[in-house]
Ligand code: C2E
Ligand code: MG
């Protein structure tokens with residue numbers, strides 16, 4: 241079962257994350273801001289409420305204190321009013337010693353009622369009995385007074401008990417007087433009592449004969465109106481019961497003895513409430529504006545944070561994906577691989593990497609253009625997807641390199657089978673917008689079981705396997721094996737050392753192996769072979785370092801070096817064939833032909849004496865440049881030999897297309913030549929065919945006389961091998977050439993058999 245990870249479309253995920261983000265935004269920003277707003281509003285409201293009630297309360301208290309003062313003043317005033325008459329000498333005479341009723345009525349009763357508005361005026365004798373009573377400007381009889389004056393009694397007794405102060409010269413004796421509050425006839429009232437006595441002391445009064453003057457002012461509506469008007473109490477009046485109304489303020493009035501007399505009540509003054517009424521709408525407006533501003537601010541904040549988030553997402557996406565195909569890139573793959581290896585640590589869980597590289601992609605790009613190349617890359621991505629399904633990670637590492645990461649339970653999936661299906665699908669032609677393109681794919685496979693691997697190591701191994709797949713003929717998949725790693729290690733060492741050797745004079749050399757005419761056994765030419773003597777590793781075989789030079793591009797320099805040495809020799813031995821091995825990589829280089837002609841010219845060697853040895857793979861490559869080079873060389877008279885014949889496809893049909901001058905039968909055939917062996921028949925067939933196509937035949941690796949004999953019998957033209965000589969120094973070859981007469985007419989013996 242393939243493990244499911246969403247590597248396809250991320251749209252569903254995005255919708256989910258945006259809801260999540262909105263929620264997170266609400267939780268992280270909206271909620272605290274709204275909460276702060278509500279708390280602030282509540283705090284402001286509470287403060288306003290507290291302030292207004294406080295102000296209102298203060299206002300009531302201030303009015304109550306004022307009322308207290310006013311009542312005291314009013315009572316003082318009442319006594320003063322009594323004093324305007326009670327301390328006069330004529331009052332003492334007319335209302336003290338004897339009671340002159342007419343006089344009293346005119347000067348006390350009427351005076352106090354008319355001028356000061358007293359409601360009741362009473363003159364009492366020393367024992368406290370009323371002598372004269374006036375009520376509301378009318379004199380009344382004594383019995384009526386008794387019920388009226390009950391509350392007056394205590395006050396009268398108190399004044400009578402007050403000691404008489406002696407009068408001193410030049411000073412008025414202080415009056416004996418008191419005031420109080422009381423309920424009279426069901427009505428609250430101010431009362432005042434004063435002893436009638438001469439302020440100047442000029443009218444003598446014997447003790448115990450002093451009369452008293454009492455005055456009463458009712459706290460009626462008139463008095464209330466006066467208070468309200470003068471001291472700005474709204475609708476104030478006295479009442480005996482407490483009003484049951486929140487809007488009314490109340491002040492209790494007590495008598496001297498502390499007895500409740502009445503309430504003064506008025507419309508409560510509420511400056512705080514008034515202020516609130518005025519301020520309220522403005523406050524509300526301020527709140528609404530603040531709320532709207534905060535809302536706008538939050539919206540802006542959310543929009544910009546959403547934009548930032550989207551930007552971040554986009555940057556994240558760009559950083560993790562390949563721009564061209566939209567597939568995950570190398571960084572994503574690294575992350576996914578690391579995750580997969582840690583997650584898939586169950587003993588049978590399995591991660592496989594298929595590293596894929598297109599064959600001939602460079603040609604598509606070079607010949608059809610970059611746009612076609614880009615189109616092809618995208619199409620390849622889509623084709624891989626059809627094979628692996630939507631849940632498998634396909635990453636593009638860049639160029640024409642892809643990696644498929646398969647996560648599975650072991651044995652559930654066969655990566656080799658997947659790889660071959662991918663190779664099949666990519667091998668089919670691609671219909672691009674303007675062109676049709678043909679490419680192949682090479683795949684390196686590596687797998688890890690139970691998370692038992694290091695991501696980078698796994699990638700490196702996949703890369704090695706891919707290299708192996710490519711160098712082993714392309715269009716195939718190779719599973720990584722440990723020995724491949726060793727090869728790579730060695731290659732690394734060789735590459736560095738070879739690079740250095742090419743810079744120096746003392747390590748690389750060229751030897752020449754003689755080519756011998758089968759008939760005359762004369763040395764008719766030689767093959768140049770590169771030699772490398774390393775100071776530490778000793779002799780390193782070309783079979784080792786030539787592939788490394790080819791893979792790293794060092795072959796161009798090495799090839800030039802060998803060619804120069806070969807041509808230097810060839811120039812001194814006209815008429816002898818000097819063969820030089822050419823690798824396919826050299827032949828693909830567009831500058832190669834010029835290089836060869838330059839060296840020939842510089843050395844002075846005849847082109848007809850030079851023979852370039854190529855291998856079959858060049859013909860298989862079907863490269864335009866290579867084929868062009870071969871034609872140019874042949875046109876210039878340079879010979880072409882097909883080396884190692886019999887080891888590859890050995891298709892003679894290629895020889896028709898790219899005519900060569902010679903084939904060199906590989907050593908592996910020669911080794912097996914003994915009587916009756918099948919190799920004899922094969923070799924015979926090759927020689928016959930080659931001769932039919934007018935090609936010369938050379939046999940390589942001849943080690944015994946028997947082999948030499950058989951090969952001669954079979955009609956091989958030239959022989960090469962340790963039987964005659966291995967590779968020798970140029971001087972030695974020159975000596976060998978010189979030892980023979982004029983250059984052997986090497987091609988004259990052709991088809992001798
Ligand atoms: P090749 O071109 O087929 O060269 C012949 C190889 O067979 C040489 O090995 C030679 O020493 C060896 N040989 C010749 N006669 C005998 C014999 O009787 N018995 C045995 N056992 N071996 C024999 P060498 O020099 O090790 O070269 C190996 C290969 O390396 C060459 O095969 C050639 O393909 C490549 N090579 C050598 N020098 C160069 C070079 O300068 N350029 C390129 N491109 N390739 C080179
Ligand atoms: Mg050769």
Ligand code: MG
Nearest residue numbers: 883884904940
């Ligand atoms: Mg060979």
